[in-house]
Amino acid sequence: MKELFILVVVTVFTLVTYYLVEPFAHSQMHKHIESEGFTYKDLPALTKKGDAARGKDLVMGAGACVGCHSIEVAGMPAPMDPVTAAQSYGVNPPDLSNAGVVFDAKFLAALIKNPAHALMLEHKYNEKSGKSYPMPQFYGAGGDMDQEVADMVAYLQSIAVPQEKLTPNMAFEVACGRCHAIHYQYNLDGKLHAPWTQIGEKPTFKHKQDELAFETKVLDYQDALTKYLGTLPPDLSMYIRSRGEHYIKTFVEDPQAYLKGTAMPRVGVTAEAADKVIEHLENVGDSKRHKREEIGKYVMIYIIIFAIFAILWKKEVWRDLH
Amino acid sequence: MAHFTKAKNLHDWLNQRLAIDTLNRVLATEYWIPKNINFLWAMGMILAITFGLLLISGIFLLMYYQPNIDLAFDSVNYTIMQEVGYGWLWRHVHGVAASVVFLIIYIHMFTGIYYGSYKNGREMIWISGMLLFVAFSAEAFSGYMLPWGQMSYWAGMVITNLFAGGSLHADGLVEWIRGDYIPAQAFLNRFFMLHVLLIPLAIIGLIGLHFGALRIPHVNNQDGEEIDFDAEAKKYLAGDKANSKVIRFMNDFLAKDMMVVGIFLILFFYLVFYHYDFAMDPVNFDPANGLKTPAHIYPEWYFLWSYEILRPFSTDVGLIAFAFAQVIFFLLPFLDRSPNAVPASRRGLFKYWFWAMLIDMIILTAMGKVPPEGVFSAIGFYAAITFIGLWIILPFITKFEKKV
Numbered sequence: 001m002k003e004l005f006i007l008v009v010v011t012v013f014t015l016v017t018y019y020l021v022e023p024f025a026h027s028q029m030h031k032h033i034e035s036e037g038f039t040y041k042d043l044p045a046l047t048k049k050g051d052a053a054r055g056k057d058l059v060m061g062a063g064a065c066v067g068c069h070s071i072e073v074a075g076m077p078a079p080m081d082p083v084t085a086a087q088s089y090g091v092n093p094p095d096l097s098n099a100g101v102v103f104d105a106k107f108l109a110a111l112i113k114n115p116a117h118a119l120m121l122e123h124k125y126n127e128k129s130g131k132s133y134p135m136p137q138f139y140g141a142g143g144d145m146d147q148e149v150a151d152m153v154a155y156l157q158s159i160a161v162p163q164e165k166l167t168p169n170m171a172f173e174v175a176c177g178r179c180h181a182i183h184y185q186y187n188l189d190g191k192l193h194a195p196w197t198q199i200g201e202k203p204t205f206k207h208k209q210d211e212l213a214f215e216t217k218v219l220d221y222q223d224a225l226t227k228y229l230g231t232l233p234p235d236l237s238m239y240i241r242s243r244g245e246h247y248i249k250t251f252v253e254d255p256q257a258y259l260k261g262t263a264m265p266r267v268g269v270t271a272e273a274a275d276k277v278i279e280h281l282e283n284v285g286d287s288k289r290h291k292r293e294e295i296g297k298y299v300m301i302y303i304i305i306f307a308i309f310a311i312l313w314k315k316e317v318w319r320d321l322h
Numbered sequence: 323m324a325h326f327t328k329a330k331n332l333h334d335w336l337n338q339r340l341a342i343d344t345l346n347r348v349l350a351t352e353y354w355i356p357k358n359i360n361f362l363w364a365m366g367m368i369l370a371i372t373f374g375l376l377l378i379s380g381i382f383l384l385m386y387y388q389p390n391i392d393l394a395f396d397s398v399n400y401t402i403m404q405e406v407g408y409g410w411l412w413r414h415v416h417g418v419a420a421s422v423v424f425l426i427i428y429i430h431m432f433t434g435i436y437y438g439s440y441k442n443g444r445e446m447i448w449i450s451g452m453l454l455f456v457a458f459s460a461e462a463f464s465g466y467m468l469p470w471g472q473m474s475y476w477a478g479m480v481i482t483n484l485f486a487g488g489s490l491h492a493d494g495l496v497e498w499i500r501g502d503y504i505p506a507q508a509f510l511n512r513f514f515m516l517h518v519l520l521i522p523l524a525i526i527g528l529i530g531l532h533f534g535a536l537r538i539p540h541v542n543n544q545d546g547e548e549i550d551f552d553a554e555a556k557k558y559l560a561g562d563k564a565n566s567k568v569i570r571f572m573n574d575f576l577a578k579d580m581m582v583v584g585i586f587l588i589l590f591f592y593l594v595f596y597h598y599d600f601a602m603d604p605v606n607f608d609p610a611n612g613l614k615t616p617a618h619i620y621p622e623w624y625f626l627w628s629y630e631i632l633r634p635f636s637t638d639v640g641l642i643a644f645a646f647a648q649v650i651f652f653l654l655p656f657l658d659r660s661p662n663a664v665p666a667s668r669r670g671l672f673k674y675w676f677w678a679m680l681i682d683m684i685i686l687t688a689m690g691k692v693p694p695e696g697v698f699s700a701i702g703f704y705a706a707i708t709f710i711g712l713w714i715i716l717p718f719i720t721k722f723e724k725k726v
Contacts, residue, residue, distance in 0.1 A: 003360045010362075010429060013684065020688035021623045022600065028692045029618055184400050234608075238399055241599075242607035288403065288410045295411070296595030303591050307584030310577075317577035320563050321357065 033250045033257050038271040043110045043118065048147045050154025058152050062141035063112070065096065065152075073097040073159050082178075082199040083220045089134040090228025092178050092199070092221070100157035101166050102174040107268030108156060109149045112138045119265035120256050163272060168283060169193070171276035175252075175269050176236065179225060184237040186284045198222065229263040240285040245278050252277070350572035354555050356543035357569050363541065364582035365430040370529070371583055372423045372590075377522070379416040382409075387468065389514040391507050394470035395609045414598040420462055421601035422590060424624035427455060435654070436676055438663035439542035445655040446535040452652045454528045457521055459625070464517035466622060470510065471606030476619045478505040478513075484644070488637040504612055546664030618693055626690030627683045631710075633694055634703035643706060650713050657716045660723035668726055671719040675712060682708050 059065045060076075068085075070078035072095050078085070082092040099108065110118035116125040116133040125133040141148050161170070169188065173196075182196040194201045197218045205211040226232045239248060250257070252274060255264040269277065282289060329335035336342050386406050388397035402409035431451070434440055440448030463481065467474045482505070486496045501508025540551055549567050558566035569575055593600065605616050621629050632644035650657075662669055666676040682705055689702035 006360055006362060013680065014425065014429075017623075017684050017687060018600075020684070021626065021691050025688065025691040028698075184396075184404070186404075238607045238609075241399075241602075242604050244604065285399075292410060292414075292595055296591075299591050299595065300588070303584070303587050307581075307588055310580045310584035313573075314577040314581040317573050321569055321574060322564060 033254070035246075035250050035253055038104060038253055038269065038274055040104055040106050040110075040268070043106045046105055046109055046150055046153070048144070048150040050147075050150035050152070050157075052151070052154045052158035054148075055151035055153070055155025055158075058141060058148055059096075059155050063138060063148075063152055068093045068135070070095045071097055071159070083217050083224070086198075086221045086224035086228075091134075091225055093135070094174060094178060096156055096159075098160045098166070098170060098174050100153070100155075100160035101163055102160075102171055102270070102273045103268045104270045105153050105157065107266075108153045111135075111268065112149050112152060113145075118268065120254070121263075121265050123256075123261055124263065166273065166276055168276045168280035171269070171273045172196075172280040175267050175273060175277055179229070179233040179264075180236045182237050182284055183235055184284050186287055188283055198225065231263070233264070236281060236284070238285045240278070240281040248278060248281065249274055350576075351570050352555065353571040354551050354558075354568040355541055355571050355575045356547075356549055357567055358543050358545055358547070359541065359575075360544055361578070361582045362429065362433040363575075364579045365426050365433060367576075367579040368426050368583055368586050369423065369430065371587075372419050372426060373525070373529070375415055376419045376423065379412040379419065380518070380522075382412040383416055384518055389468070389510055391470055391510055391610070394468060394510065398469040399607065411594075414594045418590065418593045418598055418601050420465060421622070421624070422593065423458065424462070424622075427458060428624070431455070431651075432680060435679075436666045437542055437544060438546060438658075438660075438665070438669075440655045441658060441663040442661075443539040444535075444542065444663070447532065447539065448655050449652060450528060450532040450535045454525065454532055455651075456648075457525045457528055461517060461521040461525060462622065462624070464513040464521060466606075467505075467510065467513040468517060469606060470610045472608040472610055472614075472616055473603050473606040473619070475505055475610035475612065476616055477621055478509065480619055481621075482509075484632075484641065488641045505610075542663060544665065546662065546668070620691050623687065623691070626688075627686035627709075630686040630690035630702050631706045633690070634699060634706050643710060646710060646713075657713065658720045659717050660720040661725050662723060664726055670723045672723065675716060675719060678708070679712050682712065 056074075059071070060074075065071075066076050066079075068079065068089070070076055070093075074097070078095070080088065085092040103111075107118055114137050115135045116122050116137075119133070121133060125131050138149065139145075172182075177196060178198055181198055185195055186193050194203065196202075199218055199221050202214065202218075205214065222232055243251070247258075252267050252269060254266060255262050256266075324338075326338050329338065333342070383398075383402060386397060386402050386409065388394055388401075398413065402413050404410070434448060434451070463477075467478050482496055482499050485499055486492050497503060500506070501512060540549070543549065547567075551568055554566050554568040558568055558570070563569075603622070620626065628644060628647045631647045632640045634640070635643055658672070660669065660672065666673045685701065685705045686709060689698055689705060692698045694702060
């Protein structure tokens with residue numbers, strides 16, 4: 001009985017120390033930001049129902065999207081290679097093939113109408129600074145602008161892969177991959193993926209010259225990006241461990257909430273795409289998590305059996321001692 | 323030369339050459355332990371087991387770790403964690419054990435303080451234990467450097483800066499310790515050597531000393547009773563086990579040790595598999611960047627109390643207070659002037675001193691982590707003053723304690 005009391009005292013002091021050093025200290029060091037579930041409440045709701053066919057005409061024509069963006073699935077190649085594009089715009093404009101599934105419809109509409117506002121970059125691109133966001137805003141093709149925007153969004157949604165076919169890899173590439181590299185390889189579905197650079201997965205090269213040429217391109221791209229953003233965005237290989245799921249999700253949802261004035265835009269992903277991005281970062285930085293949980297079960301069973309035997313042994317030995 | 327006869331069996335062969343029966347008797351079966359000790363006395367065995375886990379997991383990590391500032395981070399976080407079979411398991415066992423070992427050391431230390439186990443002939447047990455604490459601290463700190471993460475790097479910077487001695491400006495000493503102006507390759511190399519060779523050797527030697535120090539004064543017990551070990555052992559050997567106040571180490575106390583170890587390992591492996599991150603600072607998963615200071619720099623939890631004794635004062639006063647905190651526990655057997663080696667609950671003012679010290683150290687630990695702003699910096703300051711004050715009054719409050 002007395003030993004039980006001692007155990008309680010030791011446990012209480014241990015837990016109090018743990019609470020103060022971990023949950024309490026962290027609550028004091030980092031402000032807690034609650035996710036809004038990627039609802040983008042500050043952006044206006046879509047009031048019009050879009051027509052994909054008309055949207056296609058706008059995207060290819062009056063909207064002038066393909067002047068800068070590629071749409072691989074629609075057979076529209078990129079007008080420039082990534083390095084040249086980054087040197088012209090600061091960052092390579094994304095391919096729009098899967099924009100409709102990765103990005104929220106409300107966000108896409110707002111982006112087309114006023115990119116700096118949707119991306120939460122108005123602190124950087126405004127009349128006072130004299131800088132305008134590299135993507136021009138859409139002023140309408142002459143009809144009902146809201147309808148036109150809804151049509152374009154509908155078109156982008158119509159060409160994108162269905163939600164269930166969106167892989168973690170794709171979500172990451174579309175949402176993060178033009179600014180953030182991941183230099184860790186990772187295994188997915190039995191396939192070993194090469195490190196991700198801002199201009200794509202690093203291929204295997206037969207000749208050192210070719211590899212160096214590729215790396216030079218990456219460096220050129222990173223130079224342009226650094227000039228554009230003020231700093232090179234971090235490599236995300238270990239972000240699932242260094243930042244954790246909650247931070248990454250809420251940061252992606254609203255970067256300004258954490259880092260006022262940051263050059264990182266609001267990404268505008270859907271809640272589902274955000275989960276995919278997290279899953280991708282887990283595949284990269286915490287690839288053994290399934291194995292850990294599986295083995296953990298067996299080790300726990302083993303160690304509990306060990307403890308039971310140890311208790312029985314003690315009882316056996318001490319029977320004579322009392 | 324000793325006389326050897328033809329051995330009857332392997333046991334006899336070994337016994338003639340290594341005296342294994344005598345060793346077994348002296349170290350195990352007739353190593354007498356008081357019967358009335360509780361599970362807190364099993365912390366030593368838990369520490370031995372945890373040290374074993376650290377040693378074995380460390381050896382596996384050593385096979386793949388690269389002590390190079392460009393490769394170290396990825397060798398841990400990529401090669402060991404993802405490429406090497408079960409590398410993640412060894413790393414988490416090592417990381418969790420490194421943190422848990424300090425929890426157990428602190429429980430072990432406060433058990434010793436509570437029951438007065440550092441007094442009346444047991445001073446060497448206490449001093450060798452404190453040397454072990456220092457060696458474990460150095461081991462933990464040098465190991466913390468190795469993954470070359472952000473917090474490793476900046477903790478290395480901050481701790482080595484302490485050797486400049488504030489106004490003494492012994493900058494040359496700091497550079498000599500680092501082997502460079504900043505923590506760099508030479509720094510990593512020497513901490514690697516310290517972590518994998520020199521300090522573990524010292525620890526193993528000190529464990530030997532600590533065990534040896536127990537031999538003559540014997541383990542204390544939870545009533546502070548002075549036991550005549552020879553008389554009690556005779557009683558035990560005559561078969562009166564129930565009335566003897568002593569038991570054999572093996573199997574009697576070992577059985578209890580292993581029961582506690584078994585229960586401890588449930589907690590330990592729960593942490594390894596399901597809560598491994600409690601022991602690892604997320605900031606350390608960012609690679610070291612000498613050009614970017616983390617927003618808050620703090621040590622691992624087990625050093626926070628002494629860090630907080632350093633922090634609330636001006637540089638020079640802080641360093642003196644810090645140095646005081648590092649050595650003062652060594653002097654405990656001499657500062658406690660009471661003749662009693664009994665539980666704190668049966669002593670005079672020391673009863674309050676013990677709990678005040680424990681609570682003060684927990685407050686210091688908490689304040690060492692939070693940013694030193696506003697009310698926290700005031701609490702930290704008063705807790706640090708209280709810590710020093712408690713040590714100053716200890717000889718006075720214990721001097722007048724009556725013999726119980």
